[in-house]
Amino acid sequence: MSNDDDLYYDDDNIIDNSHNFHYIKRLTRIILEDDYPDLLKEKEIYILSNKIKYIDNDVFNNLSRLQILNLSKNRIEQINNNIFNNLNNLKLLNLSNNKIKQINNNAFNNLQKLRILNLSMNKIRQINNNTFNNLQRLRILNLSNNKIEWLDNKLFNNLSLLQKLDLSNNRIEQLDNNIFNNLPLLEILNLSMNKIKELKTDLFTNLINIREIILIQNRIKLINSYTFSNLLHLDTINLAMNKIKYIMNKSFNNLPKLYILQLFGNKLENLSNNIFYNVSKIVNINLD
Numbered sequence: 001m002s003n004d005d006d007l008y009y010d011d012d013n014i015i016d017n018s019h020n021f022h023y024i025k026r027l028t029r030i031i032l033e034d035d036y037p038d039l040l041k042e043k044e045i046y047i048l049s050n051k052i053k054y055i056d057n058d059v060f061n062n063l064s065r066l067q068i069l070n071l072s073k074n075r076i077e078q079i080n081n082n083i084f085n086n087l088n089n090l091k092l093l094n095l096s097n098n099k100i101k102q103i104n105n106n107a108f109n110n111l112q113k114l115r116i117l118n119l120s121m122n123k124i125r126q127i128n129n130n131t132f133n134n135l136q137r138l139r140i141l142n143l144s145n146n147k148i149e150w151l152d153n154k155l156f157n158n159l160s161l162l163q164k165l166d167l168s169n170n171r172i173e174q175l176d177n178n179i180f181n182n183l184p185l186l187e188i189l190n191l192s193m194n195k196i197k198e199l200k201t202d203l204f205t206n207l208i209n210i211r212e213i214i215l216i217q218n219r220i221k222l223i224n225s226y227t228f229s230n231l232l233h234l235d236t237i238n239l240a241m242n243k244i245k246y247i248m249n250k251s252f253n254n255l256p257k258l259y260i261l262q263l264f265g266n267k268l269e270n271l272s273n274n275i276f277y278n279v280s281k282i283v284n285i286n287l288d
Helices: none
Strands: 006-009 029-032 045-046 068-070 092-094 117-119 141-142 164-166 186-189 212-214 235-240 260-262 284-286
Touching: none
Parallel strands: 006 029, 045 068, 068 092, 092 117, 117 141, 141 164, 164 186, 186 212, 212 235, 235 260, 260 284
Antiparallel strands: none
16 A cells, blocks of 8 residues: 555455554545455444545445444545445444535435434534435434534434434424424434424324433423323423423323423423423422
């Protein structure tokens, strides 16, 4: 290898049997050439903490056994349509801490076994509504620490097995009433550190397995009646550091497992006797 700004991998130049390249600090591009039987057998590849800006469309074409791919802490700006096309067995894809601004519509189309997708700490502003359509087995989706301002109400429609969704530290101002309708197995929803002003009454209605809803540091002023209603597994609600002045009657309705409610750092003036209805287990309400 004559220049460590490019990484070439072929039969005569196998640089490391573990295929962990994060120590190559100047790596800017990956090029896999000719036949490389050892790499074909690999199930995990880590190419993190480098300076990669561009990935050739066919760079991973013959790595059909690959299950974990970590490209975090690079300088990748765009995810093209064909980059991951033949990674049919991939289960974890980490693209966090890059400079991704754009994800093409079909970038993840063939990742039908993917369980974990980490896109956190990028510069993503908008995501097209069919970006995640073929990720039916996805369990964890991390979109935190981006610049997302708006979410299409069909964005998560095909993620019926999703268990954890992190949208924290973005610029989201509004959530459509139907945005979470098709997430029946979701357990943890993190919407903290956004610019959300309103929680619509039916926003969480279909989250039948939700355990934790985190809304710290938004701009919410009012909690409407039945906003948190009939969520039978919900044990934690965190509404700290908002601008809440009023909580309407039965805002917390039929939440038999609710244990912790965080309300500190708001502008509450009083609490009505009727804001809780059929909430029998709550023991920790933090108003300070």
